[in-house]
Amino acid sequence: MNLKVPTMAECIAEGRQPEILFWVGSAGSYDDRAKKITKAFVKLLNTANIDFAVLGTEESCTGDAAKRAGNEFLFQMQAVTNIEILNAYEVKKIVTACPHSFNTLKNEYPSLGGNYEVFHHTQYLHQLIKDGRLKITTNPFKDKRITFHDPCYLGRANEVYEAPRELLKELGVELVEMKRNKRTALCCGAGGAQMFKEPERGDKDVNVLRTEDALQTNAEVIATGCPYCNTMMTDGVKFKEKETDVKVLDVAELLAADNQDL
Amino acid sequence: MNYLPNILFAIALVIGIGYFVRNVQKLIRNIKLGKDVDVSDNKSQRLKNMINIALGQSKMVRRPIAGFLHVIVYVGFVIINIEVLEIIIDGLFGTHRIFSGIGNLYGVLIGSFEILAVLVLISVVVFWARRNIIKIKRFWNSEMTSWPKNDANYILYFEMVLMSLFLIMNATDTSFQTMDSGNIISQYIAPWFSGLSENSLHLLERTAWWIHILGILVFLNYLYFSKHLHILLAFPNTYYASTKPKGQLDNLESVTKEVMLMMDPNADPFAAPQETDTDEEVPEKFGASDVTDLNWTQLLSAYTCTECGRCTSSCPANLTGKKLSPRKIMMDTRDRLEEVGKNIDANKGEFNNDGKQLLGDYITKEELWACTTCNACVEECPVSISPLSIIMDMRRYLVMEESAAPTELNNMMTNIENNGAPWPYNQMDRLNWKDE
Numbered sequence: 200m201n202l203k204v205p206t207m208a209e210c211i212a213e214g215r216q217p218e219i220l221f222w223v224g225s226a227g228s229y230d231d232r233a234k235k236i237t238k239a240f241v242k243l244l245n246t247a248n249i250d251f252a253v254l255g256t257e258e259s260c261t262g263d264a265a266k267r268a269g270n271e272f273l274f275q276m277q278a279v280t281n282i283e284i285l286n287a288y289e290v291k292k293i294v295t296a297c298p299h300s301f302n303t304l305k306n307e308y309p310s311l312g313g314n315y316e317v318f319h320h321t322q323y324l325h326q327l328i329k330d331g332r333l334k335i336t337t338n339p340f341k342d343k344r345i346t347f348h349d350p351c352y353l354g355r356a357n358e359v360y361e362a363p364r365e366l367l368k369e370l371g372v373e374l375v376e377m378k379r380n381k382r383t384a385l386c387c388g389a390g391g392a393q394m395f396k397e398p399e400r401g402d403k404d405v406n407v408l409r410t411e412d413a414l415q416t417n418a419e420v421i422a423t424g425c426p427y428c429n430t431m432m433t434d435g436v437k438f439k440e441k442e443t444d445v446k447v448l449d450v451a452e453l454l455a456a457d458n459q460d461l
Numbered sequence: 462m463n464y465l466p467n468i469l470f471a472i473a474l475v476i477g478i479g480y481f482v483r484n485v486q487k488l489i490r491n492i493k494l495g496k497d498v499d500v501s502d503n504k505s506q507r508l509k510n511m512i513n514i515a516l517g518q519s520k521m522v523r524r525p526i527a528g529f530l531h532v533i534v535y536v537g538f539v540i541i542n543i544e545v546l547e548i549i550i551d552g553l554f555g556t557h558r559i560f561s562g563i564g565n566l567y568g569v570l571i572g573s574f575e576i577l578a579v580l581v582l583i584s585v586v587v588f589w590a591r592r593n594i595i596k597i598k599r600f601w602n603s604e605m606t607s608w609p610k611n612d613a614n615y616i617l618y619f620e621m622v623l624m625s626l627f628l629i630m631n632a633t634d635t636s637f638q639t640m641d642s643g644n645i646i647s648q649y650i651a652p653w654f655s656g657l658s659e660n661s662l663h664l665l666e667r668t669a670w671w672i673h674i675l676g677i678l679v680f681l682n683y684l685y686f687s688k689h690l691h692i693l694l695a696f697p698n699t700y701y702a703s704t705k706p707k708g709q710l711d712n713l714e715s716v717t718k719e720v721m722l723m724m725d726p727n728a729d730p731f732a733a734p735q736e737t738d739t740d741e742e743v744p745e746k747f748g749a750s751d752v753t754d755l756n757w758t759q760l761l762s763a764y765t766c767t768e769c770g771r772c773t774s775s776c777p778a779n780l781t782g783k784k785l786s787p788r789k790i791m792m793d794t795r796d797r798l799e800e801v802g803k804n805i806d807a808n809k810g811e812f813n814n815d816g817k818q819l820l821g822d823y824i825t826k827e828e829l830w831a832c833t834t835c836n837a838c839v840e841e842c843p844v845s846i847s848p849l850s851i852i853m854d855m856r857r858y859l860v861m862e863e864s865a866a867p868t869e870l871n872n873m874m875t876n877i878e879n880n881g882a883p884w885p886y887n888q889m890d891r892l893n894w895k896d897e
């Protein structure tokens with residue numbers, strides 16, 4: 200797969216301003232599972248001929264996990280550093296496949312001087328389809344039973360519930376909802392910096408409880424829109440020894456599956 | 462004419478309302494112990510929230526059974542209180558049913574009060590059964606110790622008694638029964654007392670009337686000590702609650718100042734602090750270790766909490782057996798604030814260090830570190846409380862003032878500082894995925 204991934208620096212050197220910046224995020228850049236999501240999304244951007252760029256090595260952690268762990272200093276240091284670069288490149292629009300980056304860039308950067316129009320990749324992809332810039336061709340997931348797990352930072356935190364579901368409908372899948380969905384969706388257990396620590400004492404792990412919700416729907420695929428949710432649900436499915444029957448995939452991966460090697 | 466009842470009534474009224482005013486003053490004093498916060502934005506959105514959520518009960522009905530019953534009790538409570546106005550005028554001036562002069566409308570009014578009273582009575586009995594017979598789980602979590610459980614039941618008993626008294630008072634009021642307008646329900650109760658003489662009937666009516674109004678005055682003063690305070694505070698609380706997206710956490714301004722200074726290439730790191738300020742500046746504490754570090758809207762929330770446990774019953778940490786319960790966060794905050802308030806009262810208006818604080822003595826680190834910041838509690842709360850905001854302020858204190866984060870989180874933060882990612886990867890490898 201030959202991906203075109205121009206960097207901001209390259210674009211500026213060529214004297215052009217890309218239409219949108221793709222904020223890859225730390226998970227999307229380094230985590231093996233999340234990198235697949237990143238690539239699936241880039242593939243879609245390439246297919247739709249979108250003039251985008253990434254910051255590449257100039258991108259740094261948004262600081263979300265530090266902020267939610269309580270380290271406001273570290274968060275603001277990260278934010279100010281990132282804002283300096285984004286503003287230097289005169290970035291106006293940002294798309295990201297990570298709801299945590301989405302929330303932080305959209306809501307918490309403005310008061311520190313970073314004002315951008317920020318989209319979650321599901322919102323952006325949905326817009327591309329509506330505008331006819333991205334076309335859905337035959338898709339291997341058509342008519343498959345699929346459930347969608349709402350990432351907290353996309354759903355409750357920013358009230359984006361429909362964009363990912365609209366995309367799934369575009370694919371013609373049979374969308375089944377878990378008993379807790381949208382506003383009442385249960386967290387996967389990764390937010391608030393939990394991703395980076397052992398859970399506190401309890402009688403179950405949150406991701407297992409959420410996976411049980413998903414398994415109850417008898418779906419073949421648990422779709423989601425967050426690299427952390429993806430990891431947590433994948434671990435949950437493994438814990439339940441269901442990995443042969445149930446896949447955990449990002450909505451972008453489902454969309455990108457129509458002509459390539461996923 | 463005998464003025465004794467009027468005088469007694471006036472005295473009861475003055476004592477009842479006077480004591481209530483004192484409680485309200487104390488409440489306001491305690492809430493103002495919190496830090497200042499700017500809530501002057503989005504006035505129309507705030508008003509809308511108050512009208513929908515507090516007045517319109519929009520979030521209560523998301524759980525349909527409890528919501529429906531609650532709406533009945535709420536509407537009943539508000540409307541039947543119109544009757545209290547008549548009772549007060551009658552009591553003060555020795556009149557009897559002063560509003561009955563308005564003709565047919567009076568019958569319609571009292572008739573609807575009677576119907577509501579029965580509906581409230583039924584709802585309250587169902588509420589009681591949900592708590593004590595069905596034992597719905599959220600009313601039995603560990604933070605529901607004896608007082609919170611009793612408090613909830615006392616409120617229900619109060620309402621049962623008040624509603625019954627209202628109906629008995631009407632049923633035994635011979636002149637009202639002969640009017641035969643508005644006694645929709647009480648006409649069926651009246652026959653129970655048909656064997657009584659005119660005199661004992663009158664005595665019974667007077668007794669019911671007096672206990673009813675005295676009961677209301679006692680109930681009014683019970684509020685301050687009870688979760689029932691929400692019937693008043695739900696209004697300001699829904700007004701002052703955050704209007705921002707739930708995911709947005711405030712950026713601490715005190716931190717911004719320091720960060721900007723550190724990042725400013727023109728700032729002289731060795732510059733002497735400006736001497737123009739003669740006041741001794743106490744460096745601001747980051748985050749919260751006690752109630753006085755929280756802002757006043759958070760303290761208002763603590764008094765507003767209805768202890769309904771909707772938050773806890775949707776909290777992923779609590780559902781998986783962790784110690785964290787968002788309701789307990791609110792209850793602890795209120796208990797500690799009361800303790801601080803009493804301390805100030807006992808020491809002539811000055812807080813006398815009692816060696817205690819919210820962090821540790823009430824809320825443990827284990828609870829704070831179990832939160833996933835998922836906002837389920839905030840979404841569920843029928844009166845717009847954010848237990849999460851208190852959890853976050855306390856985490857901030859733990860990390861920025863005490864460097865007391867769990868080791869794994871310290872590693873994560875060191876990685877962000879050194880590599881710009883929560884994992885120990887090289888910043889220069891950030892784009893490697895493209896060619897893998």
Ligand code: SF4
Pocket residue numbers: 772775776777778779785786787831832833834835836837838839848849852
């Ligand atoms: S934000 Fe924290 S306290 Fe609230 S429901 Fe989620 S995990 Fe529980």
Ligand code: SF4
Pocket residue numbers: 765766767768769770771772773787788791841842843844845846848
């Ligand atoms: S914080 Fe809100 S949801 Fe939780 S117990 Fe109090 S009133 Fe109920």
